[in-house]
Amino acid sequence: MKEIKCPNCGRENAARARYxxxxxxxxxxxxxxxxxxxxxxxxxxxxxxxxxxxxxxRGRIIFGILLxxxxxxxxxxxxxxxxxxxxxxxxxxxxxxxxxxxxxxMERNGFTPLGSASGxxxxxxxxxxxxxxxxxxxxxxxxxxxxxxxxxxxxLHAFREExxxxxxxxxxxxxxxxxxxxxxxxxxxxDTLNGMYLWRKxxxxxxxxxAGTSLVELxxxxxxxxx
Numbered sequence: 376m377k378e379i380k381c382p383n384c385g386r387e388n389a390a391r392a393r394y395x396x397x398x399x400x401x402x403x404x405x406x407x408x409x410x411x412x413x414x415x416x417x418x419x420x421x422x423x424x425x426x427x428x429x430x431x432x433r434g435r436i437i438f439g440i441l442l443x444x445x446x447x448x449x450x451x452x453x454x455x456x457x458x459x460x461x462x463x464x465x466x467x468x469x470x471x472x473x474x475x476x477x478x479x480x481m482e483r484n485g486f487t488p489l490g491s492a493s494g495x496x497x498x499x500x501x502x503x504x505x506x507x508x509x510x511x512x513x514x515x516x517x518x519x520x521x522x523x524x525x526x527x528x529x530x531l532h533a534f535r536e537e538x539x540x541x542x543x544x545x546x547x548x549x550x551x552x553x554x555x556x557x558x559x560x561x562x563x564x565x566d567t568l569n570g571m572y573l574w575r576k577x578x579x580x581x582x583x584x585x586a587g588t589s590l591v592e593l594x595x596x597x598x599x600x601x602x
Contacts, residue, residue: 377390379392381395381397382402462580462595465507466484466507467484470597474498477530478492481517484505486505487502487503488503489501489502489503489514499516499517500517502515507593508593510534510552512532512534513534515530515531515533516529516530527596527598528596528597529595530594530596531595533590534548534549536548536590541585542567543570548591552591556581556593563583570584571584572584578597578598579596580596580598581594581595581596
């Protein structure tokens with residue numbers, strides 16, 4: 376609150392006073408004494424204010440909602456970013472294809488058939504040399520299961536090591552293929568008993584193993600696929 380000094384008696388009066396409350400002197404020409412003093416506003420009494428509480432509560436709710444939306448978006452992004460891709464082949468083979476679509480896909484990507492597919496229903500087909508994962512596959516093959524394996528589709532690629540190798544002592548071709556597959560699909564299961572590395576997702580399997588002392592096989596298998 377502002378106060379002024381009475382020119383007559385020198386006592387302080389409220390700034391809006393017309394006459395000095397002590398001597399009755401007119402305060403019209405009075406000047407502030409020692410400058411205008413401001414009294415501090417009374418501190419918050421701590422009483423509940425509904426309007427203020429509503430405003431603060433609404434702000435907290437909005438902030439909480441925005442935080443949840445951001446967290447959900449971040450989680451979805453991380454899941455999508457870190458999720459391994461479907462077990463397939465880089466030239467487009469996937470679990471959604473039929474045997475005929477698999478063979479058509481291979482031919483579109485440079486796999487040349489060697490002769491006609493065997494079997495009355497064209498269950499098996501062998502292909503000439505082609506590059507797979509930047510390595511030259513000596514030959515490739517597609518096969519459709521019969522009997523208890525009816526509906527199973529297998530795609531096999533065979534690679535030749537220049538020198539002998541084994542699961543425990545792999546050669547450079549095996550190591551390069553393993554490195555690429557691990558980069559694509561993550562760390563595989565290690566089947567020491569059967570001498571193979573195995574990636575699996577649902578009914579789809581991808582295996583890398585030695586079929587001989589210098590022959591490396593990469594197999595993609597979809598088991599009992601419903602067609």
